[in-house]
Amino acid sequence: MSGAWTIYRRELAGLFLSPLAWVLLAIALAFNGFFFVLSVKGFGGDVLASMSFLLGGSYTFWLLVVLLPPLVTMRMFSEEARTGVLEFLLTAPVHDFAVVLGKLLAATTLMAVLWSSALVYGAAAAALGTAPDWTPLLSGVFGATLVSALFCAIGLSISAVTNTPLLAAFFATIANAAILSLPFLDALLALPPGSPLRVMLGHANVITQFQASFVVGALDTKHVLFFLVWTGFFSFLATRVLEARRWW
Amino acid sequence: MVVSPQDRSRGGTGAWSRWALSLQVFGVVALALLGAVVVTYLATLPALRRRFDLTAVGRNTLDTTLAELVEKLPEPVLVEVFFRPFDYPLTRVGAEAQGRMSELLHVARNQFPTQVKVREHDLTDVAKVSVRMKELDLEEDNVVVVTCGKQKVVLRLLRDIARVDPGNPLVESEPTLEAFRGEEALGMALLRVSIDETPRVLFTVGHGERDLFDLDKPVSLGKLHSALVADGLRADRWDPSASPEVPAETRVIAIVDPQQPFSASEVDTIVRFVESGGRLLVTTTGNERLFGASGSPEALLARFGIAARAGYVAQPIPDGFGGWRMGIEQCGTIVVAGAGLDRRHPITESLWRSEERVGLPNARALAPEGVRPQNSLLVDLLRSPDMSWRDLPQSGGRGDWRFDQRSEEGGPFALSMALAFPPEGLVDATEGERRAARVVALGAPDVLGNDILARNRDYVMNVFNWLSQRDYRLVIRPRETDRRVLDLANTNALTVLNVLAFGVLPGLCAVLGLVVAMSRRR
Numbered sequence: 001m002s003g004a005w006t007i008y009r010r011e012l013a014g015l016f017l018s019p020l021a022w023v024l025l026a027i028a029l030a031f032n033g034f035f036f037v038l039s040v041k042g043f044g045g046d047v048l049a050s051m052s053f054l055l056g057g058s059y060t061f062w063l064l065v066v067l068l069p070p071l072v073t074m075r076m077f078s079e080e081a082r083t084g085v086l087e088f089l090l091t092a093p094v095h096d097f098a099v100v101l102g103k104l105l106a107a108t109t110l111m112a113v114l115w116s117s118a119l120v121y122g123a124a125a126a127a128l129g130t131a132p133d134w135t136p137l138l139s140g141v142f143g144a145t146l147v148s149a150l151f152c153a154i155g156l157s158i159s160a161v162t163n164t165p166l167l168a169a170f171f172a173t174i175a176n177a178a179i180l181s182l183p184f185l186d187a188l189l190a191l192p193p194g195s196p197l198r199v200m201l202g203h204a205n206v207i208t209q210f211q212a213s214f215v216v217g218a219l220d221t222k223h224v225l226f227f228l229v230w231t232g233f234f235s236f237l238a239t240r241v242l243e244a245r246r247w248w
Numbered sequence: 249m250v251v252s253p254q255d256r257s258r259g260g261t262g263a264w265s266r267w268a269l270s271l272q273v274f275g276v277v278a279l280a281l282l283g284a285v286v287v288t289y290l291a292t293l294p295a296l297r298r299r300f301d302l303t304a305v306g307r308n309t310l311d312t313t314l315a316e317l318v319e320k321l322p323e324p325v326l327v328e329v330f331f332r333p334f335d336y337p338l339t340r341v342g343a344e345a346q347g348r349m350s351e352l353l354h355v356a357r358n359q360f361p362t363q364v365k366v367r368e369h370d371l372t373d374v375a376k377v378s379v380r381m382k383e384l385d386l387e388e389d390n391v392v393v394v395t396c397g398k399q400k401v402v403l404r405l406l407r408d409i410a411r412v413d414p415g416n417p418l419v420e421s422e423p424t425l426e427a428f429r430g431e432e433a434l435g436m437a438l439l440r441v442s443i444d445e446t447p448r449v450l451f452t453v454g455h456g457e458r459d460l461f462d463l464d465k466p467v468s469l470g471k472l473h474s475a476l477v478a479d480g481l482r483a484d485r486w487d488p489s490a491s492p493e494v495p496a497e498t499r500v501i502a503i504v505d506p507q508q509p510f511s512a513s514e515v516d517t518i519v520r521f522v523e524s525g526g527r528l529l530v531t532t533t534g535n536e537r538l539f540g541a542s543g544s545p546e547a548l549l550a551r552f553g554i555a556a557r558a559g560y561v562a563q564p565i566p567d568g569f570g571g572w573r574m575g576i577e578q579c580g581t582i583v584v585a586g587a588g589l590d591r592r593h594p595i596t597e598s599l600w601r602s603e604e605r606v607g608l609p610n611a612r613a614l615a616p617e618g619v620r621p622q623n624s625l626l627v628d629l630l631r632s633p634d635m636s637w638r639d640l641p642q643s644g645g646r647g648d649w650r651f652d653q654r655s656e657e658g659g660p661f662a663l664s665m666a667l668a669f670p671p672e673g674l675v676d677a678t679e680g681e682r683r684a685a686r687v688v689a690l691g692a693p694d695v696l697g698n699d700i701l702a703r704n705r706d707y708v709m710n711v712f713n714w715l716s717q718r719d720y721r722l723v724i725r726p727r728e729t730d731r732r733v734l735d736l737a738n739t740n741a742l743t744v745l746n747v748l749a750f751g752v753l754p755g756l757c758a759v760l761g762l763v764v765a766m767s768r769r770r
Contacts, residue, residue: 037749
């Protein structure tokens, strides 16, 4: 897996040495910051409620989660395939999964930087005399990073399919939105309580999985594993798609 | 899955080979998908699942007492939530109470996923919900129903779970949540549903008592019967003249407003039942000719050192202009609240705490008199207000509802009393509290009638629960709410956060992006 580390460093440098990442971060931070201040006002200065709002308790968080990972990952394979760099990468003595893993970690790191802004807000609140509860705040950032990893993995899988970055971003956004909307099928199909499909949809509810633990300050192995397993699955899918590029 | 040179030499890069390889990839991906589903499912199994509460105040963990109760449940409980938004002015405070109860139930469900199932009903789906409410015999919403096997307990949001200060609309002070007792209410409910027993309550018949099954007449006991059954008790009739011995497994005997006297042997049977650790509810009679006579309920009460006084207790009614009115029928309905409720007794403690009122029409005064059983404890459960008086019958039989200081006695008076004493022949003193004989005397039989039972339901149910030994006491510390609030009014906190969140952090990223763009251009 040393190849993954090399790819990770290369991708991270590529990300942070391109203006796109900084522009995305600036926009996302401004968006996040605006809603954070709004929530502080709305909750009458309640720091804990505002932090929960920022990290998973609001639609704005999920909007960022749906939109940002596709923009970060769209170029990772499709752009390289278009410019021909991917050929070199695939012929390099690195396993395909290491390539996917390195890129996934790099994209997730960028998202983690974004969510870490909550720690800066927390530090500011502490400096103003009201320290947040740090452990749940850290778990919130960890959870947000895990969710982002899942959506980055989806973005990578789709980026591996196409040679057009914009198309990759578009389809990844659609896929992310579809995954978040899965639980609404339950109401749409008027499924009776206890039906297998309803139970399955309940288990596939990303928002509930996240809010039932990370947002309320708990760490639940069920939810951590959920995100790890599905991130792993989509990374595996990206690896297989990448591999298929050799012979298709 | 790389195509080897040998395959190429055999023409392996043809369409068929590609399709075959694609199928293999699909197969592998399908297997991976199955694996992911299996692992996701396994992670939900309670045996493999671990949950860690990271909050400073243990927001995601139940109180140890409550947790122990859940662990000891004989079978899983189903908690059904019927919440609907309250009308103004209770909208905000109601939502707060609903939110805290929902959070508590989620914590319970997450901590004990196999023991606690929570079902939140969507009250906008009227058709579906009304069917379920009918099944559960619910007449109101904003309740939480705890069910375990055949046992069921209904918790009302703004009475059992939360206490609301109504505020004052005249000074624009909104209602506030005075106390949230969700943990305690849930604990009590779990305790009650987990005990798999249906104590038997027998209502005497054969002496003109009120009908236990009639739901139509205002003074009959049909609604009381339904309430007792819904609360997990077995209520039935007993005719002492037909079967002189108290039936086996009887926990409580109730005598409600008899019109004919009991025979001496019947009275002796009942007294023996109580003295050997049985429980008895006796109301006074509304029959003036029977009142106080031999074989009357008053004579039975006298055997336990409780006397019922002639006449009916009355109180003046506010006239709406700051004065008081007497001489009207309404004076004969006593409203007991606050200091009139004993604040320590299990029957009235919860009523006192939640500032409930008990309304007693045509109530007779009770008082300790004569010889009481040894080591007995007699408590005034309900006391009439200080300005009440005992209205004596005039020549026509009824009182005039006016206080005559010369001939009538001024209040307060006991309207309901509870007596407890160790049964005869008790060997183990530590068993005393558990097996104590208990008697409740009630001076107003109408309290139990169909017409006003709903108003006094909590008091009546507490009486039967105490008599049938289901007066569980549980003290659970309310879960702490960790509020860390920035002083927005007196500091520049909001300005600082605004500058940092909306200016400094995004600005820093924009500057760095600019630097990167310029350096790449060079």
